[in-house]
Amino acid sequence: DKGIAGQIFDLMEYFAGYGFNKSHSAAYALVSYQTAYLKANYxxxxxxxxxTSVKDNTDKVSxxxxxxxxxxxxxLPPDVNESRESFTVAGSKIRFGLAAVKNVGSGAVESIIQSREKDGIFNDYTDFCRRLDTRSVNRRVLESLIKCGAxxxxxxxxxxxxxxVDSGLSLAQQSQRERENGQLSLLDFLDDSSDSASIELPxxxxxxxxxxxALEKETLGxxxxxxxxxxxxxxxxxLSTITAMEAPELPDNGEVVLGGLIMDLKKTSTRKGDPMAILTVEDLTGSIEVVVYPHLYARCRPVLRIDEVVMIRGKVRENGDETKIIGAEISTLDSHLAGELHLKMDNVDAAMLDQLQLIMRSFKGNAPVFLxxxxxKKVIRTGEEFYVDLSVPMIERLEELFGRGRVKVKRDNNMILRSGPAEEKHCQATGTKTGDKKAEKDGFFSILDL
Known part of the structure; x- marks a missing residue:
């Protein structure tokens, strides 16, 4: 029957998308066992x-x-005296390879390693500059090595x-000319050469x-x-259900929660002209692209900025070889952390109080507020109806109103806000004074600077 044959072929075609024959499966099982053994024992x-095998893929290296x-x-970071070209074992640690440093080409890496093997390790910065080959180790190379911590x-x-850097390059060029002219510097005859031609560092x-x-990120990725x-x-x-590294392994449309740092923000628009954004968010394992469509972008625009730490709820979306998250909700990590808001209230007029009340009602949350x-010589905790969300936009609004020195946040980076207001054992309910002796002793700033 033609219809049945077509159904069977469709099933076979579908199975081919994920099925493996026994020999293929057996080969993968063997490789899996071998790599697991090596990881466990070596x-x-x-x-x-x-x-080393993924040194050109920054996300996988991360x-x-x-x-x-x-x-x-x-x-460990790259090191001019210890690093080889690739990643190597250094005692009980692993040393970054010089070839992974941006702007440091294979010629520079080879020159550094050859000099080290021929004349021993570099004693200091002066010794390195005097021995480097300026044909392969130029300004960009030297600056990149410094920035990454080499x-x-x-x-x-x-x-x-x-x-x-300029002093080092001048010495390097001078030494290079002497070598090319077949001249021996006096330094070659002196044991204490570092004192004779030392580069003065500020x-x-x-x-x-x-x-x-940031400099490490620039040079190492x-x-x-x-x-x-x-x-x-x-x-x-x-708070997170996945990491950036795990996202590609999840099924399409799987709902996830990811926390990370906004590294890049590209503002764009739909065909209709509605504004939206595409984020690059990095966590401790790598980075992933997050698509923020217009309806979400309109709601969360204030928190979308470079270097903001955010929590993202959304769905994984496969697009060929790329994995993205389609954002459904975005909030600052700060808004999830337990903390307290402290405000210095002296010389506050009625208009400022009205503004304060408006801000607090606009950013309702679970963090207690202390006036x-x-x-x-007193400290008052507000009622729970004035507890706030300790988000960056809220803090900025208060700093505009009161000034920076009068707004302080005590935050616990290891504590997550509970669903209800946090209990505060060191102060009492709304409108009552805390211990006057403590307030008189500590004062506002000593309390806030904790």
Whole structure:
């Protein structure tokens, strides 16, 4: 029967989309067993080889580094004295390879390794610059090595070295000319050469942590010595149902909750001209694209900005080889964290109080609000109807109204808000004073700066 034959063929065609013959399945089973054995018994070399195999795929490298952290293995940044071209085992840790650093080509990597093998490790920054081959190690290479932390083991601050790039290149060029002319520098005859031609480094403070991480991201494509989300790890693990690495493994249209950092924001519009956005959101394992259609974009526009930590509820959508999340709800992570809002109320007039009440009613939540009256030495907790959502837009509105110094948030990055208002044991119900002795002793700022 032609109809039955067609049905059977359709079933066979459908099965071919996911079915495997026995030999294929057996081969995969064997490879799975072998890799599982290697991971369990030779964890360090296995993970180093795994990282090397995906070194050109930043998302996979990020995911495998997170797996290393889960296994208790520290992945170290590149190092001019220890790194090879690819990932290597360094004692009980894994060392990043020099070839993974952006702007550092194979010629520069080969030059650094050859110099190290021929004349020993680099004693200091001066020694490195004097020995480097300026034909392959130029300004961009030197700056990238500094930014990713490749000189950290020599005891320098990255900010110092960035300020001394010109000095290093000048010394390198001078040494290069002498080598090419067949001249021997006096340094070649002196044991204490570092004192004779030392590059003077300015006494600069190190970059702030967030700037150091940004420079690592710029040169390595990922964070290595830390992560902006590290402080939220436990909360993200509790609130999220998946990670960016796991999303491609989920079935199409599966509902998920993902927490991460907005790394990129592309504003666009539909064919009808309605505004929407496409986000790149990064968590501790990698990044994923999130589509924000007009109806959601109109509601959550204030929280959609670069470097904002957000929670996203949506559905996984497969599009060929790409996996996306179609957003259904987006909120700041701050709005999920337990915390308190403290406001300094001295010299507040009636108009400001009206504005305050309007803001608090516009951002209702579960975080208690404390009003500090420094002149009267008292602290009052508002009623639950004025508890707020500790979101960034709400804080910004209050800072515009009161000024930054009069708005403080005490937040617990490890505690998630319960469904009801948080209980506060150190103060009493609405309109009652807290201990006057404590208020007199601590004052507003000592309380808020906790």
């Amino acid at each position: 964890t360090l070399p296995f993970m180093a080889a795994l990282l 995911a495998y580094i997170e797996e290393c952290r889960r296994l208790g293995i520290e992945v 000189f950290d083991s020599l005891g320098y601050r990255r900010a110092q070295l960035m300020a001394a 006494d600069l403070k190190e970059y702030p942590v967030d700037q150091m991480l 990922l964070y290595i010595s830390g992560h902006p989300l590290e402080q939220y790890r436990s909360v993200l693990n509790r 500090h009256f420094e002149n009267e």
